[in-house]
Amino acid sequence: MNCKKCAAIMEDYLENNLPSEILIEVHQHLDSCDQCKIFFNTYRLTVTLSRKMQEPCCVAPDMMERLKAFLFERLNTEK
Amino acid sequence: MVKSKKVISDATLVQRIKLGDSTSLEEIVRRYSDKVYSLAYHLTRDTSAAEEIMQEVFVTLISKISSLEKNSYFATWLYRVTTNASYGFLRKEKKFTDKAHVEHIEDEQTLSYDWSSLPDDILLSEESSTILHKAIDSLPETMRAVxxxxxxxxxxNEEIAQAMDLSIPAVKSRLHRGRLILRQALSDYYSKYAQPEGGSA
Structure with a gap:
């Protein structure tokens, strides 16, 4: 395992998609390479922050009523 | 004894909508309106646009559902329609920015500052949230959507690949490059909190 390969498989690592023998190699590499450890920590946290920093948004009840009214009007004109 | 209500699959609902069943349409709207609105909002970051896009997406559903060959692909088809409508809005508003910097992003591990150990009040501050949102908004359209x-x-990844008509490796590649750009933006911002080496004595 080298630094370039370690970075390239980060997505599979975060998804738990790596076979156990590769996983061991990644862990061994991260234990011995400070730069990759920093890269891994900040890469993983970027993914976490992307999710955490988005405000959850859902359709408010009045918006849902507008949507239904709009769609059923369209549905009736299509008939 | 309480009987458990059997959940009707999307594919069955879609089949019924094709036959003109408005109750099934209502159920699909109930299941997917939040998802469509959320995706449209996070792509456009505009609540009015997201509502308009959501309406447009469900109108497209009514008019084009008969052309959907595989009912089981309904959800990813809906995400595709949502993404395309959002692109349409962003293009109209000229909200896609310069992509040149994307070409220079490499898998570089020359980073010397580990900002992952910063406290939450810095990591989750409003300012860092703004930095992250700006970085997401600056991504080229396909990368941003992925x-x-x-x-x-x-x-x-499989759902994204279907929705975007990309291969799974292409999804992974755009995802990785997009994350590198976001990470770089956050690294630049958080670097102001780095302690100079040996400077704390």
């Missing part, structure tokens, strides 16, 4: 679908909406 990052939002995966890291914000939590879709699987």
């Amino acid at each position: 990052v939002v679908m995966k890291d914000v909406e939590g879709l699987k």
